[in-house]
Amino acid sequence: MDILTSYNLIIEASAIIILSFIFSELARKTNVPSVLMLIALGILLKFGLDALGIGSIDFFPILEVLGIVGLIMIVLEAALELELKPAKIIPIAKAMAIALIGLLASTWVAAQVLHAFVPGMNMQAAWLYATPLSILSSAIIIPSVSGLSNVKKEFHIYESTFSDILGIMLFYFLAGQWEATEQSNGVVGFFGNLGLTLAISVVGSYLILLIFQNIRSQVKLFLLIAVLLLLYALGKKMHLSSLIIILSFGLVIANMQLFFRGRLGRWL
Known part of the structure; x- marks a missing residue:
């Protein structure tokens, strides 16, 4: 069963976009982040493909392209949330400082845990793997703060936005040093x-x-x-x-x- 034919790819891509829209609407009503629904969907699809005997297909080239496009969209959406006004300089600075301190502290803790409990993992690799685990993703935070006051909601949006951007920059910096x-x-x-x-x-x-x-x-x-x-x-x-x-x-x-x-x- 060839699932990588042109028409099958169109059907699969269309279905994913439609499901993403449905999950976004469900997230607004249930406060369950849509990204968690997509992760659960991916896990179920993996089990389904394995059950059909086609789980050995290499999806990495396709997923890599989709990941790059998604990364660009996440950063662009996060940047569009940032309004640079004099009255917001202090809240933005506080959110950025807290996001940076929280990112570095949680990454350090996660790296220490990975270095201690994963055999053969050096500290450089531990930092690299710990960084994605330490990002407060805006894809999860923003849909979850809709019930808060405007001031708290705005702060969490700024904090998660900076965590996204700084975390991605830190990850690529570490990856660049790894491959240097x-x-x-x-x-x-x-x-x-x-x-x-x-x-x-x-x-x-x-x-x-x-x-x-x-x-x-x-x-x-x-x-x-x-x-x-x-x-x-x-x-x-x-x-x-x-x-x-x-x-x-x-x-x-x-x-x-x-x-x-x-x-x-x-x-x-």
Whole structure:
């Protein structure tokens, strides 16, 4: 039974999107995060494929692409939640500090546990594996705080957003150090790439917005997504922190009145 034919892939992709929408609606009514429903669905599908004798199919190439696209969407959605206003500087700073301290502390604890109880695991690998376990994912937090007051809800949104972004950056930093060659500059090279990425991100975000505002086509949203995917992939090829590009673009879109002032404001 070949489940990777073109029509089967279309059916499977469509079914996943429909189920994701249904899970999102259920999450609003039950306060059960939709991501947990999707995880449960994946586990059930795994058992089903094994029962049908087709569990040995290598889904990794497909899942890797879907994971990259999902990662970009998560960071972009998180960035769009951040409003940079003077009145919110202190709440944002507090949320970012708590997210960073909580991420590093929980990662350290998880790394110590993994290093102590997993045979043959060194501390570098333990930190790498502990990082995803320590992220307070906005995909779980945001649907779960709908019943709180606006102030508490906003704080949790900021905290989970920063935890997402900082956690992903920490994971890729550790992964880069893990895969580093002898020619790598280590931490210095990382921060050099980070600075270059920030410069490219700011310039690229301005250019994308200025160009896309003059496009009147109804399909420019798909073109925009394609451009972001292209920038992310090119950034990874150049060993840059590609997530910063997505983050910067989301921040510029969410705060256009802040970034487009004076003469720049006339171009919008």
